[in-house]
Structure formats: structure tokens, C-alpha cells
Amino acid sequence: MNTNTKTNVRCLAEGAMMIALAQILSMIKLWEMPWGGSVCLVMAPIIFFACRWGLKAGLMGGFVLGCLQFLMDGGFALSIQSIFGDYLLAFTMLGLAGMFRFKRSSIFLGTLVGAAGRFLVHYVVGATVWAMYMPDEFFGMKMSSPWFYSLLYNGAYMVPDTVLCLVVFAVLMKPMKKYLTAEDVRAFQG
Secondary structure, three states: OOHHHHHHHHHHHHHHHHHHHHHHOOOOEEEOOOOOEEEOOOHHHHHHHHHOOOHHHHHHHHHHHEEEEEHHHHHHHHHHHHHHHHHHHOOOOOOOOHOOOOOOOHHHHHHHHHHHHHHHHHHHHHHHOHHOOOOOOOOOOEEHHHHHHHHHHHHHHHHHHHHHHHHHHHHHHHOHHHHHHOHHHHHHOO
């Protein structure tokens, strides 16, 4: 088996494990919003995988997770736009973390960019597709703009979710540095 084949097999195996782990972690919710979205560690495995294997693998891992989230999480969606946006595209954006592969602090930069990409998709879908469900009041504030409502709603779980991932990666940095910075992958590839 040549090095390229070994690398592909290792990437696929690790991707499958990280997607499965992300799906399991999505079921352990610290807090859940009424119309979907929750604070949990679902993003961490995909961001970790993307930072180790790059943009293409990360985007694919995020897409597969989005499909699983829709199928196994009850698939709460209003329309085809909601399915594509809130599940397939939003989770695919986590793979943007792969842009920082082999960079110093890649896991932290990747977390910020991947989470920002996911938030942006949820924000646009929330303001356009979910606008008809905007309440008169949210967190004690009068709502008049679906864009402001979507910002508050999606920010209410995405900001804590992102901070949680950053804290977990910071705690794991010292004991798992060679994995979080993909040093083992670089050495494996030659």
C-alpha cells in the first residue's frame, strides 16, 4: 500500500469517527432553543477533523454531519430552503476550519471561522425562511425586524457553542498538541 492510499484510508477512518462522535455529542445538549439550535459540542469533532485534513475533507465531513443531523435529529424544517440552509449548508461551513491546516493556532482560528460560517447561514435562513415565526417579543425586547430577531435567536446558541468549543480546545491543547496542530498527519504524509 503506497503512502497516498494509507493517507486516504486514515483520513476516511478518522472522518467517520469524528462524524459519529459529533452526532453523539449533538444529543448531549446543555441548552436547547425552542425552534431548533442548541448549545452542545457538535462542532468540535468536525472542526478538529477539518484542521487536521484540510478544507476539502472538512467540508465533506460537515456535509455528511448535516445530512445525519437532518435524518437523525428529527429534521425540523419548514421547507426545502430550510433543509438545505439549516442542515446541509450550515454544517458544511464548519469545514472552513480546514483553511488553517498546519497553521499556528489553526484549531482556534478554524473554530472562529467555521462557527462564523455556520452562524451566517443560520442567520440568513432565520431572517428569510423563519421570519413568519418571529414573535412580538424576544428576551424582553420588542421585535420588528426579522434580521435583528435572527441575529438574537441564532447568536443565543451559536456564541455559547463557539466559546464552549474554544474552551475545550484550549484545555486539550497541552496534552493533545500534536493532534490539534496535525503534526502527526504531517509526519505520516512524509
